[in-house]
Amino acid sequence: MPDTSHTLQDYEANEILCDVKLAEAGRGGFGKVIIGKHQHSGFVAVKCFSVNGGEPEQKAIKKMVHHEYDMLLRSRHENIADVFGLTKWRGAMGIVMRYYEAGNLRVLLLSNYIPLGWSLRLRLAQEISDGITYIHNCGIDKRLIHGDMKPENILLTVNLHARITDFGCAKLASFTGSTTDQDYNPQAKQTLTLHYAAPEKIIRNVRPKKEQDVFSCGMIFHMLIFRIIPYLSEYTSQDFRQMLIGGGRPDSEEIQELKDMCSDNDKDIIHVMEKVMTRCWEQDPTQRPNMLEVRDEFQQHLAKQDPAVISRQVADAVEEMDIDHPAAEHNPTVPLCKFNPTTGEFHSETIQPQNEQNPSPGSQLQSNESIQQPGENAREPSQQHSKFQYDVNDRNILIILRLMYSN
Incomplete structure (x- = not known):
């Protein structure tokens, strides 16, 4: 396993392989969590989100996410989920975490x-x-x-x-x-x-x-x-x-x-x-x-x-329990860099940058910042995908995008 006691690790998205049919581990208002396999880290969960912009914007997001997670990475605790690091590919970025098979x-x-x-x-x-x-x-x-x-x-x-x-x-x-x-x-x-x-x-x-x-x-x-x-x-x-x-x-x-x-x-x-x-x-x-x-x-x-x-x-x-054992059930062959968080799908071609027809960051913030009302997402597990594990409505990213695009 990577040493995450002091710093986040940089992961190459083309080195995290996914099984397209079984890749989704969770979803939320901001995107999906994808299961992937890394050569050294084994199976990981990657919280994926779109980045509208180029290299400077990605660096800004990485810097601010790193700051938010810094306290947790200085001193590990057995009852807090492990965060391994960050990965980025064209038009997208992801937070790499340990994959927990038993769900939430x-x-x-x-x-x-x-x-x-x-x-x-x-x-x-x-x-x-x-x-x-x-x-x-x-x-x-x-x-x-x-x-x-x-x-x-x-x-x-x-x-x-x-x-x-x-x-x-x-x-x-x-x-x-x-x-x-x-x-x-x-x-x-x-x-x-x-x-x-x-x-x-x-x-x-x-x-x-x-x-x-x-x-x-x-x-x-x-x-x-x-x-x-x-x-x-x-x-x-x-x-x-x-x-x-x-x-x-x-x-x-x-x-x-x-x-x-x-x-x-x-x-x-x-x-x-x-x-x-x-x-x-x-x-x-x-x-x-x-x-x-x-x-x-x-x-x-x-x-x-x-x-x-x-x-x-x-x-x-x-x-x-219906526990997902990816080592036995998954056949990871497609690199994570083929995943487009905007469409939620894997593509045969490398993801292209967002064009002007895609929703602006401002419109995404408006749709994702509403307070959840009683009764929403209150369905029984039988009405949901039984392996959904992660809530992707991550306000870190909302704050980062607001700051980035308000200037």
Whole structure:
């Protein structure tokens, strides 16, 4: 594997080979994630996006993306997805990441036919908390805020360990947890997922703070318990805001029924997850715990679990999962440089630069910066491609393009 502990690596797009029929690993508002095979790195996931312009624009994007990912690359963490580096080809650029075969947490939780034991759920909650604790405390003089925590942004290894990804909404924060005025623009449109966003962010669009990540984790813990999307009911934007102003939260009435069906050990797990969940989604951000407290609470209870039981629960879940093993199923022969992110297709000829008839960067920003409404993308996994793993709506790129083309 490449050494990514200190710097991003440069990858040649013609050295990453893809299986055209099985290449797509995910999609989002900004493009696709493509599975490819590199001679030294093995199978990788490449987040691809169009670059309207030439070499100077590509260099500008590379410089700014490198800055955004620099903190994560200085110090690795086992619960954060590995980013290997960057690649570029004519009219396009990509972020090269480790490929995680087991998909994302959202698909796993909504696939109710997959058994998911409570000890395993507790381990997932602890690993998510551990990753966010690292994000909130990394670096010497700065701390990072994820900004868009949701199950889609939690990838899974083949042994169902959590790996947090997609730092598109990430913000550098001071030790007080708030961004500087230079970092924050309250007038800027933001890509959020309403099911998991903190009420103060939705209602007042306050500057990003760590407490908003804590709230989002509370919603993820709710989904870990009930295996349903928070706020399944359809809301208009106004009704949703009013519900949040009134302190409304997802329905948890069935939690006692869950406890009644469980062993004493599992009841204890549900109890601690419920307790942490309700603390995390407090209406007053100052009343929410920090993620270090959350992690330690889960770790204390995880230490009481039998590792052999967790291993059996992992095996039971994996047996029912549709895990993509590209080494066995893919026949990569077409270089990544043949992929056109604008059309989402591979072409026999090398990609040509964008012409004037293609949508301008401004029009792409306008179409991709809307806030996701409740109910959008809330389909069951059976209604989606089961191997979609990555959310490509990366706000890093939106910020970069806005700055690049506003001058």
